[in-house]
Amino acid sequence: MASNGAREPLLPQSPDPAPPKTNGQVSRRRYLRCRSAPLANVDPPEKTDIGSIHRFDSILGKLHPSFRTVALYLIGYLGIGAVIFYLVRHQITGKKTEGVLDAIYFTIVTMTTVGYGDLVPNSDLTKLLACAFVFTGMALVGLILSKAADYLVEKQEALIIKALHGNHEVGPTKILQEAEVNRKWYKFFVVFVLLVALIIMGTIFLVAVEKLDVIDAFYCVCCTITTLGYGDKSFSSEGGRVFAVFWILTGTICLAQLFLCIAEMNTEKRRKEITEMVLKRRITIADLEAADIDHDGTVGVAEFIIYKLKEMGKISQEDIALIMQQFEELDVDQSGTLSPSDLTLAQAPWPS
Amino acid sequence: MASNGAREPLLPQSPDPAPPKTNGQVSRRRYLRCRSAPLANVDPPEKTDIGSIHRFDSILGKLHPSFRTVALYLIGYLGIGAVIFYLVRHQITGKKTEGVLDAIYFTIVTMTTVGYGDLVPNSDLTKLLACAFVFTGMALVGLILSKAADYLVEKQEALIIKALHGNHEVGPTKILQEAEVNRKWYKFFVVFVLLVALIIMGTIFLVAVEKLDVIDAFYCVCCTITTLGYGDKSFSSEGGRVFAVFWILTGTICLAQLFLCIAEMNTEKRRKEITEMVLKRRITIADLEAADIDHDGTVGVAEFIIYKLKEMGKISQEDIALIMQQFEELDVDQSGTLSPSDLTLAQAPWPS
Numbered sequence: 001m002a003s004n005g006a007r008e009p010l011l012p013q014s015p016d017p018a019p020p021k022t023n024g025q026v027s028r029r030r031y032l033r034c035r036s037a038p039l040a041n042v043d044p045p046e047k048t049d050i051g052s053i054h055r056f057d058s059i060l061g062k063l064h065p066s067f068r069t070v071a072l073y074l075i076g077y078l079g080i081g082a083v084i085f086y087l088v089r090h091q092i093t094g095k096k097t098e099g100v101l102d103a104i105y106f107t108i109v110t111m112t113t114v115g116y117g118d119l120v121p122n123s124d125l126t127k128l129l130a131c132a133f134v135f136t137g138m139a140l141v142g143l144i145l146s147k148a149a150d151y152l153v154e155k156q157e158a159l160i161i162k163a164l165h166g167n168h169e170v171g172p173t174k175i176l177q178e179a180e181v182n183r184k185w186y187k188f189f190v191v192f193v194l195l196v197a198l199i200i201m202g203t204i205f206l207v208a209v210e211k212l213d214v215i216d217a218f219y220c221v222c223c224t225i226t227t228l229g230y231g232d233k234s235f236s237s238e239g240g241r242v243f244a245v246f247w248i249l250t251g252t253i254c255l256a257q258l259f260l261c262i263a264e265m266n267t268e269k270r271r272k273e274i275t276e277m278v279l280k281r282r283i284t285i286a287d288l289e290a291a292d293i294d295h296d297g298t299v300g301v302a303e304f305i306i307y308k309l310k311e312m313g314k315i316s317q318e319d320i321a322l323i324m325q326q327f328e329e330l331d332v333d334q335s336g337t338l339s340p341s342d343l344t345l346a347q348a349p350w351p352s
Numbered sequence: 353m354a355s356n357g358a359r360e361p362l363l364p365q366s367p368d369p370a371p372p373k374t375n376g377q378v379s380r381r382r383y384l385r386c387r388s389a390p391l392a393n394v395d396p397p398e399k400t401d402i403g404s405i406h407r408f409d410s411i412l413g414k415l416h417p418s419f420r421t422v423a424l425y426l427i428g429y430l431g432i433g434a435v436i437f438y439l440v441r442h443q444i445t446g447k448k449t450e451g452v453l454d455a456i457y458f459t460i461v462t463m464t465t466v467g468y469g470d471l472v473p474n475s476d477l478t479k480l481l482a483c484a485f486v487f488t489g490m491a492l493v494g495l496i497l498s499k500a501a502d503y504l505v506e507k508q509e510a511l512i513i514k515a516l517h518g519n520h521e522v523g524p525t526k527i528l529q530e531a532e533v534n535r536k537w538y539k540f541f542v543v544f545v546l547l548v549a550l551i552i553m554g555t556i557f558l559v560a561v562e563k564l565d566v567i568d569a570f571y572c573v574c575c576t577i578t579t580l581g582y583g584d585k586s587f588s589s590e591g592g593r594v595f596a597v598f599w600i601l602t603g604t605i606c607l608a609q610l611f612l613c614i615a616e617m618n619t620e621k622r623r624k625e626i627t628e629m630v631l632k633r634r635i636t637i638a639d640l641e642a643a644d645i646d647h648d649g650t651v652g653v654a655e656f657i658i659y660k661l662k663e664m665g666k667i668s669q670e671d672i673a674l675i676m677q678q679f680e681e682l683d684v685d686q687s688g689t690l691s692p693s694d695l696t697l698a699q700a701p702w703p704s
Contacts, residue, residue, distance in 0.1 A: 110580060113465070113578050113579045113580045113581075114580075115467070115575065115579075115580035115581045115582045115583070116469070116582070117468070117469050117581070117582035117583040117584060120582045120583075120584040121571075121582075122584075124567045127567060127568070127571040128567070128571070130571070130574075130575075130580075130582075131570070131571060131574040131575075134574065134575070134578045134580045135574075135578065138578060138611065139611070142611055142615065146615070215476045215479060215480070216479070218483070219473075219479040219480070219482070219483060222482075222483040222486065222487075223467065223482075223483075223486070226465050226486045226487065226490060227465045227467075227579060228462060228465045228466075228467035228482075228486045229465075229467045229469070229581065230467045230468070230469035230472045230473075230482075230583070231467070231469040231472075231582070231583055232469060232472040232474075259490065259491070259494055263494065263498070275671075275674065279674060279675070279678050282699055283682060283690070283695055283699065284695070285692050285695065288690055288691075288692065288695070293653055293654050293657075294652060294653050294654065298689040298690075298691070299689055299690040300646060300652065300654060300655075300688060300689050301645055301646050301676060301679050301683075301688065302645050302646065302652060302654035302655040302657070302658050303652075303654040304675065304679045304690060305645075305654070305658055305672055305675045305676065305679070306654050306657055306658060308675045308678070309661075309667060309671060309675070312671075314666070314667055314671060315661060315666055315667060319627075319661060319664075319666060320657055322627065322631065323631070323656065323657045323660045323661070324653060324657065326631050326660070327653050327656045327657070330635060331653075336652060336653065337650040337651055337652050338635070338640055338650075338651040338656060339640075339650070340637050340640065343635055343636070343637065343640070347634055347635065
């Protein structure tokens with residue numbers, strides 16, 4: 001990814017330790033950009049796994065790998081919950097329907113912290129079990145939330161890259177900015193539409209199957225997706241609980257995701273304001289002095305970028321210092337620039 | 353902050369447009385660092401307000417300004433909730449104690465989504481009111497969570513700056529790294545200790561005042577702080593509800609904060625792994641080519657830093673492109689470096 005065959009090498013391939021002199025006459029007004037620094041692969045083992053997904057034909061197999069991991073956790077959690085609460089079903093009181101279904105329903109109502117109270121533990125053992133399940137359930141819901149966000153973002157990433165590739169000459173900055181804004185709005189839009197659909201679906205279902213009137217049905221929907229769960233209205237029929245098992249989980253996660261989206265959009269807006277503020281600020285001579293990292297008396301474009309990024313709060317002194325340390329280790333001839341010969345001298349030969 | 357009187361100016365103060373030549377003989381092995389780029393002030397209007405806090409003598413006045421804003425929202429929310437639910441108290445059924453207290457208690461139980469169900473709305477009006485209050489309550493709890501984190505972090509910031517200042521010669525990188533790790537652990541520790549204290553306090557209170565046995569009390573505590581709220585055990589006495597009003601809010605927020613802490617520490621750990629991976633990777637000639645932002649055939653320390661930061665995913669092409677644009681606007685003489693004369697030519701005179 002980092003090497004592009006079509007481009008001519010800009011650095012001399014000779015092992016001359018002295019850095020090549022700048023002639024100062026290179027055309028400066030062409031569009032400058034830091035080319036093709038590859039983004040670090042966050043989850044390499046998972047990514048290399050993508051190819052193997054197609055071996056499965058199940059729905060689970062077709063899911064995104066990080067989603068699949070979460071789905072497996074969820075199935076494991078619900079499976080263990082169902083078995084345990086089925087075994088102790090006589091120590092749980094309330095409105096009961098079918099044994100296994102009630103156990104799964106109770107697990108879902110507990111893990112999402114809806115806690116209607118239509119089924120309640122009534123022994124010390126089941127009470128402590130419920131405590132254990134609610135804490136682990138919260139952690140699992142948190143995991144689902146973070147992974148769902150990753151998934152949506154990654155799906156959009158492809159579109160952005162395509163947009164960038166197709167319009168390379170028209171100004172990548174603008175496209176990137178728009179893609180970034182669009183991505184956030186797209187995510188918000190998807191989650192919002194899904195949530196409205198789930199609210200309507202839940203209301204209709206409660207009216208049709210649980211025989212509630214419309215206000216009561218809507219009230220029960222709101223009590224559920226917010227995890228409020230007073231419990232005066234809940235799913236008490238067998239059909240209702242089958243629906244509830246799927247609907248409660250998607251509904252609560254969808255609403256939480258919407259709140260996360262709004263929070264992200266707020267953060268993004270604030271960050272954009274800071275960026276604009278930093279970019280609009282007058283540059284003084286004191287700024288030039290402070291930006292001169294290599295103390296050579298001039299501020300190049302890269303030094304300027306680092307100074308501004310630091311001012312924006314996007315990078316910290318720690319980030320810079322660690323990389324500087326590596327630079328100094330690599331810069332064997334202490335010329336202040338890296339040359340191919342520096343690399344040869346500083347880095348041990350490839351292990352054979 | 354950006355100008356330091358004790359330091360001699362590194363840039364020539366003459367309006368000579370040609371960049372000063374590097375002599376290549378400057379001592380390179382001294383510790384390089386990008387000096388004193390000021391962090392952008394995130395909330396300037398709030399910050400300038402700090403001085404005015406001391407005019408108030410109340411507890412509220414002594415709080416951190418962003419905390420004060422949230423406290424005002426919270427008081428407003430609880431006040432409105434108390435008034436409204438007091439007015440419609442005859443349309444709420446369940447275990448009742450004193451009118452105003454019940455209204456506040458109901459508001460708290462609703463906003464935190466605990467939703468015991470010991471008090472439930474039983475008219476269309478109160479049901480829709482509860483829906484409105486749970487949504488706004490969730491948003492408010494989210495705000496409290498984010499501000500509480502800010503507060504804890506800012507409190508630590510002072511310690512870090514002090515550590516840096518006191519040990520300037522011993523290696524700022526190490527101190528910054530340790531401070532970063534310590535800050536996360538400190539926050540986790542504070543929240544954890546507070547949560548354990550709240551759990552013990554709640555359990556003892558429920559045993560002493562609500563006359564529950566120890567397991568039931570602990571179970572009710574867990575049901576509450578996780579916002580599960582089955583409602584089979586809740587605060588039914590007048591004294592219990594006074595305690596509950598304060599305890600439920602702090603307990604639920606404390607647990608959510610602990611989960612956030614753990615998530616942050618995980619993110620931090622992953623980020624550190626990526627940083628290490630990027631720093632350990634062999635540098636190839638192709639990397640040098642890609643890192644050469646200004647196309648002058650050499651890779652200086654600043655270019656190297658930007659390349660590595662990009663590889664770590666800490667900065668994006670968008671960030672770089674925007675600042676580059678500003679650089680090109682400022683670099684009037686197109687020398688590829690900024691000089692004081694560039695600044696004079698590019699920036700309009702100060703408005704008088």
